[in-house]
Amino acid sequence: MSMAPAVDAGLALLILGLGLWIIAARSNFAAVVGFMTYGLMLALVWVRLTAVDVAMTEAALGAGLTGVLLLGAAARLPAEAPGGGPGAGLRVLVAVLCVGVAAALAGVVLSLPEPAPSLAPLVAENLPPTGVKNPVTGVLLAHRAIDTLLETVVLIPALIGVWALAADRAWGARPGALTPRPSSSSLTLLAQVLPPFGILVGVHLVWAGADEPGGKFQGAAVLAAMWVLVVMAGLADLPKVTNRLMRYTLVLGPLVFVAIGLAGIWTAGAFLALPAGYAKPLIVLIEVVLTLSVALMLGLLLAGPPKERA
Amino acid sequence: MSLALDLFTIMSVALGALFFLAGTVGLLRFPDTLTRLHALTKADNLGLGLIVLGLLPQVGSVVAGLGLIAVWLLALLAGATVGQLLAGAVPPSESRQSHREGSRP
Amino acid sequence: MSGTTLFGLCGAALVGLGLYGLICHPGVLRKILAFNLIGSGVFLLFGVIAKRGGGALAAAGAGVDGDPVPQALVITGLVVAFAATAIAVALLLRLVELGGRDTLEDEAPRRAPPPPGRRS
Amino acid sequence: MTEFLLAAAVFVLGTVALGLVRILRGPTNADRMLAAQLLGTGGVAALLLLGVATGTSALAEVGLLLALLAAFASVAFVSGATSGGHTTSGGQAARGGEEPGRDAG
C-alpha cells in the first residue's frame, strides 16, 4: 500500500478540522492559535502540491506574520468573541447557502478539464531570456512584472491606512502596536541569537530565489519578523513615522522597479521589458531593493499606527 | 552498507516519532501547565533531533544534511528560550484565572 | 481520488466554511479570521490548478513541476491578504481603543460579556 | 524507504492532531501556545520527512522558515500576554478622550 494518499488525507483532515475550529471556537485566542497551526499545515500542503515557493510564503507570511498580527489583536480584545449575530433561523439559512457554495465549487473542481490547461510550457520556453532558473521568479519579475510592481505599491496605501488611525497629536511618534517586553534575559538572548540566523536565511532566500525556490517576499517576511523580534525584546526602537530615511527605504524598491521599467521603453522596447543580456542582473537588483522595501513595509504594517508613549 | 544506513534511518526516525507521541501524551495527560511545559520541550526537541539524525543518510548532499542539522539547532534554540519565556508567562495563579474554556474544571 | 483533487475539495469546503464565519460571526476578529480562511481556500484552488497543469516544466528539467503562473499569483495574493488583515486589525484595535465594541452589531449585546474571572 | 518515511510523517501528523486537543481545551492561553509550539516542531518534523521522501528541493529552507517563524510567534505571544495589554472584558482597555481629527470642510 502506498502511503502518499494517507499523508494527503491526513493533511486534508487536519486542515478541515482546524478550519472548523477557527470558526467554532468561543475564545478569540484559541481561534488565533488554531489559525497559526492551520497556516503551518497549509505550508505542508503546498509542499505536497510541489509549490515550494508558495510553501515558504505561506509559512512566513500566512502563518507567521499574519498569525503574530492576529495574536496581538487577540491579546488586546476581550477574551471571548462577542455574542449576538444572526438568529438561529438566519444561521441555518446562511449555512445552507454556504454548503451550497462549497458543493458547487466542489462540483466545479471535479469537472475541471482534462488535460488541464497550463502555461507551464510557455513559461519554460520563455524562461531563458530572463536569465533566471526559478520559473516562479521569472513569472513574478519578467512575464507578470506589473502585478509584482502594483502589489508592492498596494502596500503603501495599506500602510498609510494603518498610520491614519493614529490620534492627530500622535503623528510623528513611533508605531505603538508592538509592546516591548520588560527586559528578560532569555528573550534578550533569543533576540540576539535568532536575528543573525534569520537574516542569513532571509538573504539566502533572496539570493537563491533567482534559480531556486525562494525570493523577495519570503526573504522580506523573514527579515521583517527578525526586526520585529528585536523591537519586541526592547533592543531597538521603531522609527518615527516621519523618519526620512525610513520613508526613502520604503519607496526605494518600487522606485527602482519603476525606473528600470521605464528605461525598458528605450532599451528593450516596452515598459517593464528587460534588455537582452542584462535581464538577470536587473532582476537580482530589483529583488534586492524590493526586499528591503517590502521587509520594512511588512514590519511597519505589523507595528501599527503611531502612538504616544505614556 | 546501504542496508545498514536504511536500518539506521528506520530506527532513528521511529524512535523520534515515538518521542513525539510521548510529548503529545504528556501534553494531554499532565496536570498543569508547568509540568506539561517541561515534559514537552524535551520530548519534541529529542524527537526532531532523532528524526533529523535518521534522515541524514537519506539526503544526497552534505549541504542538504547541514541544512537539516541547522533546522534542528534552530528549533532547539527557539524551543529552549521559548520554553523559558512561557514558563515565565505562567504565573502560579494563571490556572485559576480567566481565559479558560471548554469542559475541564 | 488523487491527493490533488482532495486538496481541491478541501479548498472548496474552506471557502464555504469561511463564508459562514464571515457572515454569521458577530466578532470582527473572527470575521477577519474567516476572511483569511476563504482566502486560503481560494489559494488552495490556485495550487491545485497549478499542480494539475504541471508536468511540462518537470520534463524540461527545471526542478519544479507545476504551472508556475498560478503559484506566482498566490504569492502576490498572500502579500495582499496580509496587508488587508493588517488594515482590518488596525481599524478594529483603534475602534476598541476609542471605546467601541469588537463587533459590528448595531443593537445592544444580547448576551452580556462574562465578568472576568468567572467561567461562562 | 520512501514508504516508511511517509508513514512516519503520517504518524507524526497524527500526534500533532492529538495535540490539537490541548489547543481546544486550554485551559490557559499558555497551554494553547505550548500546544502550538509542539505542533510547530511536529510540523517541521513532518515536513522534513515528507521532503526527503519526495525529494523536494530547498527543503531545509522551508524547515528553517517554519522553525524561525514558530519561535517568533511564541515570542510575540509572550510579549502580548505579559505586557499588560491583556484585557478580559470589553472596552476596558479603551482610553477614550482622544480628540477626533478635524472635520474637513
Add this chain to the structure above:
Amino acid sequence: MSPAWLADVLALGGDLLVVPLMLPVGGLLLGLVLGGRHLARVALALMVLGLAAALAVAAAVLQAGAPLHYELGGWSAPLGVGLKADGLSAVLLLISALVVLAVGIYAQRPFGVAPGTAETRSSLAFWMLLLGVWAGLNTVALGQDLFTLFVALELLTFSAVPLVALDGRAETLTAALRYLLFALLGSVLYLLGAVLFYGTFGTLDIALLATAIRGADPLPPALLAAASLMTVGLLAKTALFPLHLWLPPAHAGAPPAASAVLSALVVKGSFFLIVRIWFDLMPMLLTTTAAQILGALGVAAILYGGLLALRQARLKLLVAYSTLAQLGYLFLVFPLAAASEAAGSVDVLTGGMLQLVSHALAKAGMFLAAGLIAASLGQDQISALGGIARAMPITVLAFGLGGLALVGLEPSGAYLAKSLLDGPAAAGGQWWWGLAMSVGGLLTAAYLIRVFYHALAGFQLPPSLKRRPARYQELIALALALGALLLGLLPTELLGLVEIGRTGVELGGLR
C-alpha cells in the same frame, strides 16, 4: 487641438497608456518621500498632468477609431499582461482625472499644511489615499488581465477604506470596518472566479478568454460559477441592493472631499469591471435571466435608495442614499442591452456610461456642497437648513444644479442617458424598466424638494455661519454640478467615443 500635437501623441502609440498607469503610482512613491507641505501641491500638479494624459488617450482613441493595445514587458498574453484603452477605458480615465483634479483643488484648504507647520496626519493620509484611489481606477480602466485587475481592485479598496475613517471618530471607524469586510469579501469572490477561469481556459487575459468562451460548446460549468462569483463579489463592492448596507454610513461619514471621490468614482470602478465581464468576456450570457436579475436589483436599488433618501434627517446621509438609488440606474444597462438589437446595445452602453459620468460629476458636486454646508453650520440636519440659501447662495445653487442633473432635466447628462436607455426599453416591449426610471426620477425630485423646502425657508433670517466656505471651494462644487447639467450638450462625435472597440456583433450574433 492642433494636428501636429495630436500626431506627436499618436506616435507614442501604446506607450501612451503607461502614462496614466504610472503617473499616480509615481505620485504615491514621491508623495511618501516628500510628505509635509509639498505633498498637496505636487499631487495637484500630477492631477493636472493626469487630466492631460487622459485627454491624450481619449484623443488618440478617437483619432484611431480603434482601441489602443499595449503588451507590458513585451510579453504577449497569455504569458504576459496586456493593457487596452477602448472607448470605455477612455471615459473612465477622463472622468477619474476630472473628479480627482476637482477634489484635489477643493482639498487644498482642508488638507493643505500651513507654511511653517510640520506634516499632519490627515494631510499625508488624504493625499496619499487620493493618489491610491486614482492609481486603482486608472489600472481598472486599462487592465486586460483578470489578476492585474484584482490587484487594482485591492489598490482601490485599501485606499478607499482609510479615507472613510479619516476623521478618526468611532462611528466612521465602524463604517470603515464594515466597508472593508464587504470589500474584502468582494475581492476574494472575484479572485475565486478568476482562478476558475484560469483552471478552465488556462489564461486570464480578457480577450483570449472571450475567444475561448465563444468557442466553448457546451459552456463548462466552471464558467457559470466563475461568472456568478465574480459578479456577486463586484456587486458587494459596488453596493448594489441588497449588498448596500455598508455604503450610506461610509459615504456620509467620510470628510466631504473623500465622500465625493468615494461616491463619484470608487463604486464605479467595480461597476466598470462588471461591465467588462458581461460585455467583453461573455456577452452570450447577457441574454439569460442573469441580466434580468441584475436589472431587477437595479430597480430595487432605485426604489429603496430613493425612499430612504426621502426619510433621512441628515443632508450627507440623504446624498449617500441617493447614491444607492443612482447606482441602480447603471444596472438597467444589462437587461436593456439584452433586449435590444446589436446596434441598440451599443446605444444602451453609451447611455449607461453617460449616466456614470453624469452621476460622478453631479454627486461629487453635491457632496462637496453638502460638506461646505455642514462645515459652515456645524451640523447637517436638513430641518435646520433654514435660510442657508441666502447665506451660501453659490453652494446651495451647486447642490441644486447637481440635484437637477440627477433628476434628469434637459439638457443634463442623465436626461440624455435616460433617453438612450428608454428607446430600447420601449422597443423591446419592456416598459417596466422605463417606468422604474420615471418613478426613480420622481423620488429624486421629492427628496430634493424636501431639502430646498428647508433651505429656502427662513430666507429673511439667514443663520449665523460658524465659518465661511472659501469661494473657490464653492465654485468647484458649482462647476462639477454644472458639468453634469450641461453634459447632454456634448457633441455626438464625443458620445461615439464609448462605441470605439465595441462592435455589438458579439451580442447580436449569438442570439
